[in-house]
Amino acid sequence: MKFRAEIDVMPLKALLDPQGKTVVQNMSNVGIEGVSDVRIGKHIQLELEASSKEEAQQKVEEACEKLLHNAIMESYRFELFEGE
Numbered sequence: 607m608k609f610r611a612e613i614d615v616m617p618l619k620a621l622l623d624p625q626g627k628t629v630v631q632n633m634s635n636v637g638i639e640g641v642s643d644v645r646i647g648k649h650i651q652l653e654l655e656a657s658s659k660e661e662a663q664q665k666v667e668e669a670c671e672k673l674l675h676n677a678i679m680e681s682y683r684f685e686l687f688e689g690e
Contacts, residue, residue, distance in 0.1 A: 609654050609662040613684040615675045616647035650674055662686055 617623045626644040633641045652669065656662035666684055675682045 607656060607658070607662075608689055609656055609659070610687045611650075611652040611654065611662070611666040611684050612687070613650040613652060613666065613670060613674060613682055614647060615650065615670075615680050615682045616645055618679060618681055619645075621679055647680070659686065659688060662688075 617626075623645050625646040629646065630641055630644040633639070633644075652666060654662060654665055656665055663686055666686065670682045670684065671677070
């Protein structure tokens with residue numbers, strides 16, 4: 607079966623996000639007011655084959671843990687879609 611995982615990797619809340627800080631500081635320069643916080647992360651789309659949804663979830667979890675995120679600085683979450 608084919609699956610697609612949509613993965614979001616974000617910096618941990620306890621850590622400074624310099625990119626987000628720069629964006630929030632410059633929002634008023636482009637006419638956007640009222641933004642108090644911006645966090646910038648990465649979005650990853652992963653297509654995979656697995657025999658079941660449970661196996662697909664396990665593969666995505668393993669990819670995130672071993673390769674796609676840095677556990678010291680980032681958190682992740684994902685959604686899994688079947689047959690796409």
